[in-house]
Amino acid sequence: MSKAIPKRSQDYSLWYNELVKRADLAENSAVRGCMVIKPYGFAIWEKMQAVLDGMFKETGHSNAYFPLFIPKSYLSKEADHVEGFAKECAVVTHYRLKNSEDNKGVVVDPEAKLEEELIVRPTSETVIWSTYKNWIQSYRDLPLLVNQWANVVRWEMRTRVFLRTAEFLWQEGHTAHTTQGEAIAETKQMLEVYANFAENYMAMPVVKGVKTESERFAGAVDTYCIEALMQDGKALQAGTSHFLGQNFAKAFDVKFAAQNGELEYVWGTSWGVSTRLMGALIMAHSDDQGLVLPPMLAPIQVVIVPIFKGEEQLKEIVDHVQPYIDELKKAGISVKLDDRDTLRPGFKFAEWELKGVPVRLAFGPRDLQNKTVEVARRDTSEKQVVDVDKVVEHIKALLEDIQQSIYKKALQFREENTRKAESYEEFKKLIEEGGFVLAHWDGTSETEDKIKNETKATIRCIPLNAEKEEGKCIYTGNPSSCRVLFAKAY
Amino acid sequence: MSKAIPKRSQDYSLWYNELVKRADLAENSAVRGCMVIKPYGFAIWEKMQAVLDGMFKETGHSNAYFPLFIPKSYLSKEADHVEGFAKECAVVTHYRLKNSEDNKGVVVDPEAKLEEELIVRPTSETVIWSTYKNWIQSYRDLPLLVNQWANVVRWEMRTRVFLRTAEFLWQEGHTAHTTQGEAIAETKQMLEVYANFAENYMAMPVVKGVKTESERFAGAVDTYCIEALMQDGKALQAGTSHFLGQNFAKAFDVKFAAQNGELEYVWGTSWGVSTRLMGALIMAHSDDQGLVLPPMLAPIQVVIVPIFKGEEQLKEIVDHVQPYIDELKKAGISVKLDDRDTLRPGFKFAEWELKGVPVRLAFGPRDLQNKTVEVARRDTSEKQVVDVDKVVEHIKALLEDIQQSIYKKALQFREENTRKAESYEEFKKLIEEGGFVLAHWDGTSETEDKIKNETKATIRCIPLNAEKEEGKCIYTGNPSSCRVLFAKAY
Ligand SMILES: [Zn+2]
Ligand SMILES: [Zn+2]
Numbered sequence: 007m008s009k010a011i012p013k014r015s016q017d018y019s020l021w022y023n024e025l026v027k028r029a030d031l032a033e034n035s036a037v038r039g040c041m042v043i044k045p046y047g048f049a050i051w052e053k054m055q056a057v058l059d060g061m062f063k064e065t066g067h068s069n070a071y072f073p074l075f076i077p078k079s080y081l082s083k084e085a086d087h088v089e090g091f092a093k094e095c096a097v098v099t100h101y102r103l104k105n106s107e108d109n110k111g112v113v114v115d116p117e118a119k120l121e122e123e124l125i126v127r128p129t130s131e132t133v134i135w136s137t138y139k140n141w142i143q144s145y146r147d148l149p150l151l152v153n154q155w156a157n158v159v160r161w162e163m164r165t166r167v168f169l170r171t172a173e174f175l176w177q178e179g180h181t182a183h184t185t186q187g188e189a190i191a192e193t194k195q196m197l198e199v200y201a202n203f204a205e206n207y208m209a210m211p212v213v214k215g216v217k218t219e220s221e222r223f224a225g226a227v228d229t230y231c232i233e234a235l236m237q238d239g240k241a242l243q244a245g246t247s248h249f250l251g252q253n254f255a256k257a258f259d260v261k262f263a264a265q266n267g268e269l270e271y272v273w274g275t276s277w278g279v280s281t282r283l284m285g286a287l288i289m290a291h292s293d294d295q296g297l298v299l300p301p302m303l304a305p306i307q308v309v310i311v312p313i314f315k316g317e318e319q320l321k322e323i324v325d326h327v328q329p330y331i332d333e334l335k336k337a338g339i340s341v342k343l344d345d346r347d348t349l350r351p352g353f354k355f356a357e358w359e360l361k362g363v364p365v366r367l368a369f370g371p372r373d374l375q376n377k378t379v380e381v382a383r384r385d386t387s388e389k390q391v392v393d394v395d396k397v398v399e400h401i402k403a404l405l406e407d408i409q410q411s412i413y414k415k416a417l418q419f420r421e422e423n424t425r426k427a428e429s430y431e432e433f434k435k436l437i438e439e440g441g442f443v444l445a446h447w448d449g450t451s452e453t454e455d456k457i458k459n460e461t462k463a464t465i466r467c468i469p470l471n472a473e474k475e476e477g478k479c480i481y482t483g484n485p486s487s488c489r490v491l492f493a494k495a496y
Numbered sequence: 497m498s499k500a501i502p503k504r505s506q507d508y509s510l511w512y513n514e515l516v517k518r519a520d521l522a523e524n525s526a527v528r529g530c531m532v533i534k535p536y537g538f539a540i541w542e543k544m545q546a547v548l549d550g551m552f553k554e555t556g557h558s559n560a561y562f563p564l565f566i567p568k569s570y571l572s573k574e575a576d577h578v579e580g581f582a583k584e585c586a587v588v589t590h591y592r593l594k595n596s597e598d599n600k601g602v603v604v605d606p607e608a609k610l611e612e613e614l615i616v617r618p619t620s621e622t623v624i625w626s627t628y629k630n631w632i633q634s635y636r637d638l639p640l641l642v643n644q645w646a647n648v649v650r651w652e653m654r655t656r657v658f659l660r661t662a663e664f665l666w667q668e669g670h671t672a673h674t675t676q677g678e679a680i681a682e683t684k685q686m687l688e689v690y691a692n693f694a695e696n697y698m699a700m701p702v703v704k705g706v707k708t709e710s711e712r713f714a715g716a717v718d719t720y721c722i723e724a725l726m727q728d729g730k731a732l733q734a735g736t737s738h739f740l741g742q743n744f745a746k747a748f749d750v751k752f753a754a755q756n757g758e759l760e761y762v763w764g765t766s767w768g769v770s771t772r773l774m775g776a777l778i779m780a781h782s783d784d785q786g787l788v789l790p791p792m793l794a795p796i797q798v799v800i801v802p803i804f805k806g807e808e809q810l811k812e813i814v815d816h817v818q819p820y821i822d823e824l825k826k827a828g829i830s831v832k833l834d835d836r837d838t839l840r841p842g843f844k845f846a847e848w849e850l851k852g853v854p855v856r857l858a859f860g861p862r863d864l865q866n867k868t869v870e871v872a873r874r875d876t877s878e879k880q881v882v883d884v885d886k887v888v889e890h891i892k893a894l895l896e897d898i899q900q901s902i903y904k905k906a907l908q909f910r911e912e913n914t915r916k917a918e919s920y921e922e923f924k925k926l927i928e929e930g931g932f933v934l935a936h937w938d939g940t941s942e943t944e945d946k947i948k949n950e951t952k953a954t955i956r957c958i959p960l961n962a963e964k965e966e967g968k969c970i971y972t973g974n975p976s977s978c979r980v981l982f983a984k985a986y
């Protein structure tokens with residue numbers, strides 16, 4: 007707490023790492039690439055989960071749970087899927103340890119070798135579609151609208167807490183439908199759910215779009231996504247929703263008897279968001295003093311710091327504020343009274359700033375006399391002295407205002423950093439400066455690859471709201487009918 | 497749905513398996529020993545989680561998340577722990593697959609061998625205490641009150657859905673304290689939380705007790721537990737709370753600076769319940785018609801089955817019941833209207849009975865005329881015709897009554913099946929008949945082992961409320977100061 011965190015302008019990456027650590031969000035564990043999510047960080051994730059879970063249920067989904075392990079052979083059943091997912095993953099080969107001969111430790115028992123290796127799930131399409139085969143016989147069994155909250159493992163070589171970790175937490179929805187149209191509608195509906203969550207809870211504006219073929223989920227016909235812009239000008243994919251066509255139904259032979267009695271393959275979707283959202287949330291709003299949390303997702307919305315000398319004065323202040331704490335709690339606002347008597351107010355202010363608590367109240371002896379309280383908002387650092395009798399109404403309005411303000415600030419940042427490039431020269435210059443770049447592209451993976459190799463920029467998506475605009479590909483000059491969204495990305 | 501499930505009296509084990517499957521609770525997956533928890537079963541587990549999570553938070557605990565993988569060497573650090581847990585577990589040895597030479601599948605890449613194997617957590621004491629070492633410096637960092645909801649894997653050879661599976665879901669609390677007394681108080685507090693949950697939510701009476709040395713958790717100083725009696729006369733351990741002493745603190749070198757400045761080892765506890773509770777819930781109350789769920793944990797508390805001929809009559813009835821549905825929902829009661837038009841009422845009645853919905857309403861054309869409704873309770877099968885205007889109040893009271901009744905029924909069953917044995921002959925006869933047997937024991941593991949080998953009965957616990965009673969061990973005749981609780985167990 008004594009040292010300030012590095013400034014964003016000096017070293018954005020170090021700022022992020024230090025912030026995650028110092029705000030008690032998460033840390034690297036002794037297991038390479040696996041993180042420990044600390045209680046304060048997990049409390050934010052729990053808030054995210056609760057909101058999303060409610061949204062999934064409102065749209066008719068139920069939760070279920072499928073096995074952690076996938077038989078190796080399952081991965082090979084869908085040709086594209088195995089290319090995308092079978093490579094970097096944790097492989098279980100044995101099921102027993104035994105004492106080592108020197109009796110000082112344990113070793114793998116060579117006799118306990120599995121006949122078929124098991125893969126720790128990197129995503130669950132294969133194990134779920136092999137299960138759906140038994141759940142689906144007729145159109146009456148459809149749609150099947152299931153979600154799972156789970157841990158998954160992808161053996162990433164370069165890891166970064168929340169953004170890219172070997173193990174992460176996520177939800178994965180897996181649905182099955184009678185028609186193509188219904189499955190596409192589901193895919194789009196879940197994209198809207200994610201966009202709604204990102205914008206109205208995380209206060210993070212997103213671009214909704216479709217991935218190009220080369221960025222598509224392995225096994226999908228179409229991958230929809232939401233893309234957000236971080237403060238360093240890099241894009242972050244915050245959620246994806248995949249229309250799977252009949253690919254997994256064919257790979258796992260999942261058919262249903264239609265109303266006319268004919269057997270048809272089922273249409274599928276899958277969609278997911280992960281603890282990566284924690285990284286997005288941190289990077290979207292936080293500043294050089296620490297976290298800035300949107301009130302909707304803040305585990306502590308209001309912190310009260312009493313300013314006192316001696317135990318008696320502390321007690322007097324605590325007695326005085328208790329009714330306001332009760333009233334705030336009754337209004338559904340989470341409040342923490344920081345009555346630690348070993349730390350000075352300035353230290354506490356800095357700590358709660360670091361942890362991103364949206365509103366801080368300071369209560370001193372003079373406030374007792376004047377029936378006032380000092381209210382500070384985290385996002386702008388503005389302070390105001392308020393009549394204590396009006397503080398509950400004031401805070402309610404303030405929390406809403408903060409939620410709106412940080413969204414608007416992030417939106418303004420994105421708008422200022424979304425630019426159009428008319429030539430490849432201009433494109434390279436803009437990409438180097440950071441931000442989203444809208445440019446014409448000829449629609450080929452070849453061009454996309456070349457641009458990526460030369461500039462490190464990828465096509466984040468073809469925006470759903472892209473206007474029809476005839477133009478020429480910045481790279482090849484070939485015709486293009488709309489601009490796509492480029493950026494360097496996390 | 498067409499066939500009835502087997503009767504408990506014919507084959508209890510088959511009854512259980514069929515019930516789990518037919519009520520859509522869970523099923524075995526293609527991965528040996530791993531289950532799929534289906535949406536209806538998972539909805540019950542979610543209710544359990546929500547209640548328990550609330551209780552943990554009320555007692556000051558926060559959730560966090562620790563890695564799925566444990567370095568092999570960690571398991572060896574606590575001597576007893578490795579004996580208990582290092583043996584039957586899933587071992588990750590590689591981190592990559594590659595295309596096979598015939599290009600028809602994938603094989604483990606021998607070049608991607610881990611330097612140190614990783615164990616899929618069978619329980620997380622080791623990885624958590626290795627983390628706590630960095631979180632704890634001073635008495636100000638204590639108590640540390642953390643819980644984790646997670647999946648764990650123990651490579652069981654004989655598995656049974658919910659009761660014993662290779663992968664299962666659970667919560668594991670891990671706390672750290674400055675004093676022995678505080679850690680013991682925490683251990684006992686969490687035992688009370690579990691007992692409260694079992695009795696007041698699951699409607700399942702439990703005996704609170706302490707495990708004997710040989711049944712203790714590997715690495716614990718004392719293991720407290722709650723034990724329930726199933727309808728077949730076998731005991732089921734429904735939750736455990738461990739006082740770990742300083743064992744893990746010493747194994748992972750976790751010390752804190754006390755107020756007097758001296759460095760001392762931290763005192764620990766851990767406590768857990770798992771999806772095993774689902775098995776307990778099913779076996780405690782269900783009958784030959786299917787599940788019987790306590791209203792507190794039923795995903796659907798009230799089902800409404802309209803009795804109709806033709807679409808028009810269905811519409812009339814649905815319009816008529818809608819205000820009551822709204823009113824029930826407003827009162828926090830979960831209601832399902834079964835308006836499927838392809839199934840007959842009798843079929844629906846049987847299905848909701850099988851699924852254990854506590855209250856069923858049947859609404860026919862005559863009820864429209866008479867302003868009545870038929871109310872049936874699942875636990876006793878009693879039916880009653882009720883004035884429709886009083887139905888909401890009636891249901892509220894009925895749900896409470898059902899919750900109480902099934903608890904009382906289970907308690908009565910347990911009392912009738914808890915008997916005292918005064919000799920080994922009598923003991924063997926009673927154990928063969930089933931149920932709990934209270935008997936004197938000389939306190940040695942040797943005697944405990946012999947009794948277990950000869951009768952398959954284990955000491956479930958030394959009940960916390962055991963009366964002082966001088967007696968002689970049923971096996972050796974050696975002196976004993978209280979009776980312990982024996983049973984055959986799941
Ligand atoms: Zn995109
Ligand atoms: Zn016991």
